[in-house]
Amino acid sequence: MSTAPQVAPDGAPNGSGGSFLARRRNPRRRAGGGSAPRPQRTAVLLVAPTLVVLAVVIGYPVLRAVWMSFQADERVDENGFFVEGGFAGFDNYTHWLLERCGDVACPPGSLGASFWEVVWITVFFTVVTVSIELVLGFWFAVIMNGKFRGRGLVRAAVLIPWAIPTAVTAKLWYFIFSYNGIANQLFNTDIVWFGDKWAARSAIIVSDVWKTTPFMALLILAGLQLISDDVYEAAKVDGASAWQRFWSITVPLVKPAVVVALLFRTLDVLRMYDLPEIMTGGGAGDGNDTTTLSILVIDQVREGFNGAAALSTLTFLFIFGVAFVFIKVLGASATGAEGKAKR
Numbered sequence: 001m002s003t004a005p006q007v008a009p010d011g012a013p014n015g016s017g018g019s020f021l022a023r024r025r026n027p028r029r030r031a032g033g034g035s036a037p038r039p040q041r042t043a044v045l046l047v048a049p050t051l052v053v054l055a056v057v058i059g060y061p062v063l064r065a066v067w068m069s070f071q072a073d074e075r076v077d078e079n080g081f082f083v084e085g086g087f088a089g090f091d092n093y094t095h096w097l098l099e100r101c102g103d104v105a106c107p108p109g110s111l112g113a114s115f116w117e118v119v120w121i122t123v124f125f126t127v128v129t130v131s132i133e134l135v136l137g138f139w140f141a142v143i144m145n146g147k148f149r150g151r152g153l154v155r156a157a158v159l160i161p162w163a164i165p166t167a168v169t170a171k172l173w174y175f176i177f178s179y180n181g182i183a184n185q186l187f188n189t190d191i192v193w194f195g196d197k198w199a200a201r202s203a204i205i206v207s208d209v210w211k212t213t214p215f216m217a218l219l220i221l222a223g224l225q226l227i228s229d230d231v232y233e234a235a236k237v238d239g240a241s242a243w244q245r246f247w248s249i250t251v252p253l254v255k256p257a258v259v260v261a262l263l264f265r266t267l268d269v270l271r272m273y274d275l276p277e278i279m280t281g282g283g284a285g286d287g288n289d290t291t292t293l294s295i296l297v298i299d300q301v302r303e304g305f306n307g308a309a310a311l312s313t314l315t316f317l318f319i320f321g322v323a324f325v326f327i328k329v330l331g332a333s334a335t336g337a338e339g340k341a342k343r
Helices: 020-025 039-069 091-098 115-145 151-163 166-176 182-187 197-224 229-237 242-270 274-280 293-301 305-335 337-342
Strands: none
Touching (some): 151 197, 166 274, 197 242, 197 274, 242 305, 274 293
């Protein structure tokens, strides 16, 4: 006589390891009795190696530079021997910010350019180049977003200046703006481009705009391609003109991509080093009219590491402040955070 199998309280036969419903009630339960790791724990374990590498590669050098910035550079005493500089406090910072020092030896600053003068030159390059690149990049992006034969070839050709290494670009434009170069022959002029302040600055601006406008155009093009054609068709049906469609549809919808492009290019130009260094060496004639913050930092490294550490820390704080203000002013409105907060 057969007997019915005994049924567990959860409705499953004994020895079956629990019913399907019981397992569904406790999805984290494992066969061995343990519990599966939480998603947060898994995410931390996956990200931890990257965080450790970033802390070693980025965090330690930053902290080390800050510590060095409070130390004085080695100096020669009255007997001609090198002696340790010791703790300098904020003297390295006051040298650059206020152009004065305390009792310790001042960082020499071999270029002879003041910190605020170089900041102004760097900001000038940033404002002019980024403004021109925004206008040209938007124009190129609108053209590349159109539907015409050979559009893929045009997009590939636009990438060529961006793909050329910056050092090669600098040498290329250096020969173009030389006294016997193409620029003077094309315009029938006798300009010594690297012997005059504004001529040298103009040459650097043209070189930077030529190289990096494609980057701006491609970022804006990515934003344009996210706009549906149905939106423009609906605007046409409502009688909107081409300018109204551009100003009321294209500009607002492409704004997030424009903000990202502006942020990337602004931070890039604030750190510009290779173009002015290769083309002019940081000067124009006998002045320092094309010296940027990065050039000043590198030049100061040759004179004293601790003074350069203070200058690089100030440069880092300046660029970080610009990025913070940039995101606070344009970031929220570009991502729609303000509208969400109001709702």
